[in-house]
Amino acid sequence: MRFAVIAALALWALAGPAEAQQKVRRGWRVDADASIRIQVGPGRLRITGWERDSIDVIGSIPPGGGTFYGGGAGKGAKLGVESRDPAAPGATLEVSVPHGARVWAKTVSAIVEVSGVDGEVDLISVNGPITVSGSPRVLTVEAIDGNVSTDGGHGVQRIRTGGGRVTIKAASGDITVTTVGGGIDATVDRLDRGRLETVTGPVTLMGNVAAGGALETETHSADITLRLVGPVDAEFQLATVGGVVHNKLLPRGGPQKGGKPVSFMLGSGGARISARSFKGAIIITR
Amino acid sequence: MTCETLRDRLDQYVAGSLDTATAREIATHLAGCEECRADEAAARFLAPRVAALPRIVAPDRPLWDGIASRLEPRRRLALRTWLPLAAALAIISAGGLLLVRSGSDDVGPARVTAADEGERAAYRTAAADLQAALLESGRLTGTTASALRRDVLTLDDAIDETARALQTDPANPVLQQLHLSALRRKLETLRRAAAHYTEL
Numbered sequence: 001m002r003f004a005v006i007a008a009l010a011l012w013a014l015a016g017p018a019e020a021q022q023k024v025r026r027g028w029r030v031d032a033d034a035s036i037r038i039q040v041g042p043g044r045l046r047i048t049g050w051e052r053d054s055i056d057v058i059g060s061i062p063p064g065g066g067t068f069y070g071g072g073a074g075k076g077a078k079l080g081v082e083s084r085d086p087a088a089p090g091a092t093l094e095v096s097v098p099h100g101a102r103v104w105a106k107t108v109s110a111i112v113e114v115s116g117v118d119g120e121v122d123l124i125s126v127n128g129p130i131t132v133s134g135s136p137r138v139l140t141v142e143a144i145d146g147n148v149s150t151d152g153g154h155g156v157q158r159i160r161t162g163g164g165r166v167t168i169k170a171a172s173g174d175i176t177v178t179t180v181g182g183g184i185d186a187t188v189d190r191l192d193r194g195r196l197e198t199v200t201g202p203v204t205l206m207g208n209v210a211a212g213g214a215l216e217t218e219t220h221s222a223d224i225t226l227r228l229v230g231p232v233d234a235e236f237q238l239a240t241v242g243g244v245v246h247n248k249l250l251p252r253g254g255p256q257k258g259g260k261p262v263s264f265m266l267g268s269g270g271a272r273i274s275a276r277s278f279k280g281a282i283i284i285t286r
Numbered sequence: 287m288t289c290e291t292l293r294d295r296l297d298q299y300v301a302g303s304l305d306t307a308t309a310r311e312i313a314t315h316l317a318g319c320e321e322c323r324a325d326e327a328a329a330r331f332l333a334p335r336v337a338a339l340p341r342i343v344a345p346d347r348p349l350w351d352g353i354a355s356r357l358e359p360r361r362r363l364a365l366r367t368w369l370p371l372a373a374a375l376a377i378i379s380a381g382g383l384l385l386v387r388s389g390s391d392d393v394g395p396a397r398v399t400a401a402d403e404g405e406r407a408a409y410r411t412a413a414a415d416l417q418a419a420l421l422e423s424g425r426l427t428g429t430t431a432s433a434l435r436r437d438v439l440t441l442d443d444a445i446d447e448t449a450r451a452l453q454t455d456p457a458n459p460v461l462q463q464l465h466l467s468a469l470r471r472k473l474e475t476l477r478r479a480a481a482h483y484t485e486l
Contacts, residue, residue, distance in 0.1 A: 037294075069288070082288075082289070084289075084321060086428070109429075124481075124482065126429065126430050126433075126482060127429055127430075127433065142478055142481065142482075144430055144433050144434065144478065144479060144482060145429070145430075145433040160474070160478060162433055162434070162436075162437040162475060162478075163433060163436065163437065178471065178474065180437040180440050180441060180471070180475060181436070181437065181440055197467065197471070199440050199441060199444050199468070199471065200440055200444075218464070218467055220444040220447070220448075220464065220468060221444070239460040241451060241458075241460060241461060241464070259458075259460070261460060276460060276463065276464065277464075278444070278447060278448060278451070278461075278464050279447075
């Protein structure tokens with residue numbers, strides 16, 4: 001018993017103090033349109049646009065989670081958490097940036113939330129979920145497998161992911177979404193230009209296309225559902241090789257099989273809407 | 287120079303486009319950093335493969351069809367001349383590797399041409415090369431590799447199905463577009479993974 005107590009005390013003495021969580025609190029000035037590069041591995045990254053011409057970072061890094069770095073001034077700045085351990089525990093960073101900044105962020109599996117940034121936003125991720133609210137002038141998301149959700153955009157959105165699901169709520173704009181297995185669910189007011197493509201994920205769009213605008217949708221095996229809201233003034237081209245076309249906009253619109261393309265026009269045909277699938281159904285409705 | 291700074295400039299270093307002082311600084315860092323040397327080796331492996339991908343470009347057929355159908359005959363000639371050039375410039379400036387037909391002025395009904403076959407072959411070759419570099423070599427591991435493998439299988443199924451359908455109906459324009467889309471998407475998916483591999 002006495003030996004055990006001595007051994008325990010010796011081990012306690014050798015172990016030393018436990019590594020503490022690293023708190024991050026940094027701020028520095030940059031230009032209103034600065035280019036800001038952010039890198040985080042796992043964890044959580046929240047980027048918020050604000051009215052000040054400065055960057056402010058609040059965060060915490062757990063023991064073994066890496067080291068914070070940050071610097072730059074004027075037109076460029078960079079910050080993040082550097083860790084060479086792929087299994088490092090995740091850090092949490094809340095970063096405020098000038099709302100007109102150009103933000104470029106890359107992560108591995110971090111949960112990414114962006115809001116209030118109206119400059120360009122470029123996000124790269126492996127499999128962390130990404131949420132963007134507000135309207136960056138140009139939003140680019142490149143993910144291997146993460147879900148992507150945007151809300152309130154009216155600029156350009158370019159989103160590519162593999163198995164992730166993409167959800168978009170937009171007033172207008174130019175939207176391109178490409179996935180492999182992830183579904184696409186878009187709710188728009190009046191889209192200027194859209195291209196929604198998947199292989200096995202369903203595509204659903206609710207809204208309308210602006211006069212002179214164009215919407216192209218394509219899947220390999222999943223259904224395409226277009227729910228058009230308001231007056232429809234468009235030229236349609238619908239084609240599914242092995243699926244069925246359900247055209248509920250016309251009195252005698254379906255279902256039609258056999259792979260023959262269906263073309264028709266409503267109103268003066270001011271917009272172009274096309275849906276194409278190898279074996280998915282195409283449903284056009286109100 | 288930190289590892290992070292070096293990684294940001296590694297592609298330029300490998301391409302030999304950095305100024306002498308920066309290149310020397312990177313070389314010094316590499317001499318003493320095993321992990322960065324591994325990154326450098328990976329970048330050197332991927333760079334020539336990415337560079338070897340075709341850079342020819344012309345507009346998508348659906349887009350071109352839409353433009354062409356709205357043109358008067360005499361205006362088509364002018365567009366035929368500058369459109370492929372403008373599209374190529376756009377892609378080069380974007381640094382993209384979008385593969386499409388070069389100089390095609392075929393605005394009539396879709397039919398199978400040598401250019402179509404060449405274009406498909408270019409996609410297949412480029413995708414196979416990247417797939418081997420990323421997956422079969424074991425360079426990508428973990429969740430990234432398993433997600434990519436799953437997506438490649440899905441895309442291969444789509445490519446095979448549309449290819450088989452094209453064998454029985456080779457002049458079907460919808461099938462041609464769907465087959466080309468599947469090929470293009472596979473290459474894009476692999477390129478995206480390659481970019482992650484070199485950047486993360």
